[in-house]
Each structure stands twice: as structure tokens, then as C-alpha cells.
Amino acid sequence: MHVTDIEVIPISHRLPEGEGLGDARGFGHDRATTLIRVDTDTGDVGWGEAFAPGSVIAPVVDEFFRDDVVGMDPFDVRRLAEASYTDPYHFGGSVFVQSALSGIDVALWDLVGKATGKPVHRLLGGTPRETLTAYASTMYFTEADRDIAEPIRDAVDEGFSAAKIKIGNGTDSDVERVRTARQLLGDDARLMVDINGNYRPRQAIRTAKAIEEFDITWMEEPVPPENLSGYREVKRGVDVPLAAGEAHYGRFEFKRLVDDRTVDVVQPNLGRCGGLSEASRIADLASTENVAVRPHIWNSAVGLAAAVQFAASVSDYPHTRHVPDPMMVEFDRSENPLRDEILRTPFDPTGGEVDVPQAPGLGVEIDEDAVERYRADR
Ligand SMILES: [Mg+2]
Structure with missing residues (x-):
């Protein structure tokens, strides 16, 4: 071949x-x-x-x-x-x-x-999983004036028990958004927050302390991705796990995130980090410092499929028996036909889980007519 x-x-x-x-x-x-x-x-x-x-x-x-x-x-x-x-x-x-x-x-x-x-997750040789916990990426800032509670209600109705919301517009707004999400999700759900690198360390620390009581699973990109000393400063000042990786690529950059546990969670995007080969190296690197790996997914359905296959292959090292810390895949809840329409059988996160495709390769079949519909170079 x-x-x-x-x-x-x-x-x-x-x-x-x-x-x-x-x-x-x-x-x-x-x-x-x-x-x-x-x-x-x-x-x-x-x-x-x-x-x-x-x-x-x-x-x-x-x-x-x-x-x-x-x-x-x-x-x-x-x-x-x-x-x-x-x-x-x-x-x-x-x-x-x-x-x-x-x-x-x-x-x-x-x-x-x-x-x-064979499906890719089997070829990568990791832990075989048939389903993965999906978390809803939601509560975006909206151009139109919208009720901030509505997207969380939608996620709960769909059966999600984990969600990530956008914050980063000042501590008062952060607290309001986090409180709203926590109230609607309930005490047992996992709740992540994403600042998209919009704060300086001092501001990130102020927000982290203010939202700590809401049991935050991770705070994502509190400071710009390039500012690794800023991550370390935030980390010293707060008790909320930090996550980063969507803006990083290649094992050398991820090594800097993993070294000294600059972050607690690395989030390689399978369309940017170097692919499945590099992501599996990154996962190995992360394991040496007890850093969790949770792929970032804001991609089309193809990148989503790659991330699902990768996530299904990552081992639970070290085991988290009696302290559940499931592998999670991000499932963006905003409008995106590139995610919903280009596969013959789209991923379905209803119930807060996605099936890991067991068919050969990525395990998905591309709808090439749909791809042509969204093609941007003609
Ligand atoms: Mg993010």
C-alpha cells in the first residue's frame, strides 16, 4: 500500500x-x-x-x-x-x-x-474503552443578549453531567456565571471554566479564589498560552487545577507544560499538536509528571473522531480507583455543521457519553457531499 x-x-x-x-x-x-x-x-x-x-x-x-x-x-x-x-x-x-x-x-x-x-485506539495500544464521558462546552459569550442559564439547561436536558463554560470578563461576572452553572448542573457534575488566556496572573488568582467554592475541575488558559511563568505564578496562588494545550503543538512545547507540573491537565488538539503519533508521545510525557490528558476539541467531525480514538487509547496511569477521574472528551454545543453534518453517522453525546467507533481506522464514514457543501475554496 x-x-x-x-x-x-x-x-x-x-x-x-x-x-x-x-x-x-x-x-x-x-x-x-x-x-x-x-x-x-x-x-x-x-x-x-x-x-x-x-x-x-x-x-x-x-x-x-x-x-x-x-x-x-x-x-x-x-x-x-x-x-x-x-x-x-x-x-x-x-x-x-x-x-x-x-x-x-x-x-x-x-x-x-x-x-x-482495527480502530485506531486499538492500534495505539492503550486501554480499550467503548464509551467516553463527554462534557458540554457551552455558555459562550454571545453577541446577542441571551440568558446565560439557557445553554446549561439545554446541556442538562441532553443528559450531560459535565460542562465547561466561558469566563474571563472580570471576577464579578465570573462568579455569576459559575454560580449559575453550578446551580443548574447540581453538586455532582464536573464544572470546568475557560478564560482563553484573557487574564494576568493576579486577576486569574483573584477569580480562582472567588470560584473555588464551586468545586472547579479545572481552570483553562487562565493566562496567555505563551506565559508559562504566569501559569506557575497562578498555580502557586490557588487550589484550582490548571489546564492548557489547545494553543500548543509538538512534544517540546508540551514538555514545558508538563515539566514541574506547570499545569495539571494538558489538552492536545489532534489537528494541531502533531497528530496521533505526537499526541501519544505527549500522553507518555504527561504520565511522567502525573499530569492528566484531556484532548481539546473544537474541530470538525474528523478532528473529533481523531480525538475520540486518541482519548480511548490513553491509559489511566496512575489509576484513580475510588477517586473517579474519567477520561473526558470535549463536545462543543454551539452551532457547527462541520461537526454535525460531514459524517454519515454523526457523534451523539446524548446522555453525556459518546461511543468510541469500533470500525477500522477513525471508524467514521465521511459524507463527501456534505464536505463539498462547506468547501471554502470554490
Ligand atoms: Mg479553551
Whole structure:
């Protein structure tokens, strides 16, 4: 089996004016990402996702990957992550090189799974899980004036027992949002908060102390992702676990997050961190410092499928018997047809769980007509 072609497919969806969704940094209207399709001589097709703009990923693939990947045996997949740091020398640490690599790597693992008849999580050799706890990513800041309680009520109605909400607009607002979410979710639900790097350490500490009583499972990106000394300052000052990783890529950056337990939870995105090969290395790194791994997912259904396969493969080291700390996958509850429409059988988080696909590869079937509907380069 060898690769005959790589196609870079940008897809996007625009939210209506006035309906933008946001985090503490502002509102956005565009959901956009890039699918990678890899064809082979056997007729099998592999799919991956680079969580970055297609207009950037296309030339990166052409310049740094196409010659190497076309003709390659997908079973050689792990060598690509190594090659990304040595050839292109000096460029491997770029987010766009790692994002392009992520899409290609996931597509190659999809092909290895199809060639062997095994789902990717089995190939990665971790703990086999048939279902995963899904947490609702919700209570965004909204451009339109909306009741902040409504999205949490919706999540509870759907059966979620874990949710992550946006905060980061000042401590009073943070407390109001967290209190509302906790009241509606109940005492037993897991509640995470996401500041999207909008605070300086002192402000993050003030908020963390104010919301600590609401039993926060983690506080995500309290300070900008680049500010690792800021993470350590926050950590020294609070008793709320910290999480980061959606803006990080490659094992070298994740090592800095893991070292000295700068954070308690790392969140690799399978469309950015370097793919499944690199994510499994990151999970191994995290285990050496007892840091949890919970993938970040704001992707299309392809990136979601990769994250679900990855999450199902990550071991529980060290075991958390009698202190439940389940692997969780993020399930964004905002409008996104790139997540809901491009698979023949979309993931269904009803009841607060998703099934881990057991079919070969990523275990999902792409609806190529739907992909064409959202294609952004025509
Ligand atoms: Mg986040």
C-alpha cells in the first residue's frame, strides 16, 4: 500500500450577523478548518484534519510534505513526526507545520486502521474503552443578549453531567456565571471554566479564589498560552487545577507544560499538536509528571473522531480507583455543521457519553457531499 495523492480541503461555516459566539477575547462568526484527504493505490482513503486555515496549510503541505508523503507506505506514519523537525530543519516548531503534519498523520493512521481492520485506539495500544464521558462546552459569550442559564439547561436536558463554560470578563461576572452553572448542573457534575488566556496572573488568582467554592475541575488558559511563568505564578496562588494545550503543538512545547507540573491537565488538539503519533508521545510525557490528558476539541467531525480514538487509547496511569477521574472528551454545543453534518453517522453525546467507533481506522464514514457543501475554496 502506498500513498498516491494528498488533497487539502478547507471547509467553513459562517454564523449570521448578530449571532457571533465568543470567549473573553471577543466574538467570532466563522467556523473554519481544513480536511486532509490521502488517497492510496489500494483505493482506501484516509482522512485527517489540520486545525488551521486551508489557505496556509495548502502551501505548507506542498512545500514540506507532498514529495515525502506521496509514494510512502502509511505504516511508516511515525517517521513523519520525526521528519517534521529535521527536514524541514528549523521550521518544525511552527504551528502551521505541526498542523499540516497533524492532518496527514491522522489520515495515515486512518489508512493503517483500514488496512488492518482495527480502530485506531486499538492500534495505539492503550486501554480499550467503548464509551467516553463527554462534557458540554457551552455558555459562550454571545453577541446577542441571551440568558446565560439557557445553554446549561439545554446541556442538562441532553443528559450531560459535565460542562465547561466561558469566563474571563472580570471576577464579578465570573462568579455569576459559575454560580449559575453550578446551580443548574447540581453538586455532582464536573464544572470546568475557560478564560482563553484573557487574564494576568493576579486577576486569574483573584477569580480562582472567588470560584473555588464551586468545586472547579479545572481552570483553562487562565493566562496567555505563551506565559508559562504566569501559569506557575497562578498555580502557586490557588487550589484550582490548571489546564492548557489547545494553543500548543509538538512534544517540546508540551514538555514545558508538563515539566514541574506547570499545569495539571494538558489538552492536545489532534489537528494541531502533531497528530496521533505526537499526541501519544505527549500522553507518555504527561504520565511522567502525573499530569492528566484531556484532548481539546473544537474541530470538525474528523478532528473529533481523531480525538475520540486518541482519548480511548490513553491509559489511566496512575489509576484513580475510588477517586473517579474519567477520561473526558470535549463536545462543543454551539452551532457547527462541520461537526454535525460531514459524517454519515454523526457523534451523539446524548446522555453525556459518546461511543468510541469500533470500525477500522477513525471508524467514521465521511459524507463527501456534505464536505463539498462547506468547501471554502470554490
Ligand atoms: Mg479553551
